[in-house]
Amino acid sequence: MVPEINYWAVVVATVSTMVVGSLWYTPKVFGTRWMRLTGVDPDQEGASAVGPIAVTVVVSFVTAWVLAGATYIAWTFYDGTFLVAALVTGVALWLGFTAARFVTHDAFERRPVALTALNVAHELVTVLVMAVILGVWPPVGV
Numbered sequence: 001m002v003p004e005i006n007y008w009a010v011v012v013a014t015v016s017t018m019v020v021g022s023l024w025y026t027p028k029v030f031g032t033r034w035m036r037l038t039g040v041d042p043d044q045e046g047a048s049a050v051g052p053i054a055v056t057v058v059v060s061f062v063t064a065w066v067l068a069g070a071t072y073i074a075w076t077f078y079d080g081t082f083l084v085a086a087l088v089t090g091v092a093l094w095l096g097f098t099a100a101r102f103v104t105h106d107a108f109e110r111r112p113v114a115l116t117a118l119n120v121a122h123e124l125v126t127v128l129v130m131a132v133i134l135g136v137w138p139p140v141g142v
Contacts, residue, residue: 003072004139005065012137013064013130014057020126021056030118037115067093067127068134075142082142086135090127098123 025031035042067090075085099120106116 003069004142005068005072006134006137006139009134009137010061010064010068013067013133014061016129016133017056017060017063017126018053020129021122024122024125030122034115034118037112037118063127064130064134067130071131071134072139072142075138081135082138083132083135086131087128090131091124094124094127098127 023029025034027035034040067086070093071082071086071089074089075082078085102116102120102123106113106119
């Protein structure tokens with residue numbers, strides 16, 4: 001089976017990750033706390049965000065595409081609404097892959113638990129927003 005994917009929804013979901021990240025990591029939300037926990041200094045010479053942003057766009061597209069395909073497969077298997085399939089699939093993939101891997105890597109790297117919690121929560125919100133977009137904008141014929 002080849003999953004049906006709405007690529008417009010994938011593109012919008014990709015853009016949503018940039019919006020969520022921009023809001024989440026703004027100094028007035030969690031940005032100041034994140035910079036303190038990571039030791040990132042935005043005023044440091046040569047501290048350009050262009051490279052990380054470009055990587056984020058590519059990786060976010062891949063994530064949205066995989067989530068769209070996995071949602072279609074889950075929806076086909078379990079039936080129900082496409083939105084519920086997207087949300088359940090997003091949470092399951094976040095829990096089993098994203099959150100679990102963050103916790104593992106951060107434990108070995110001895111990162112502060114507060115940083116892990118902040119980043120894992122950001123990823124959950126990001127995935128949920130992507131899932132809502134993909135869920136309310138399913139492929140044609142769904």
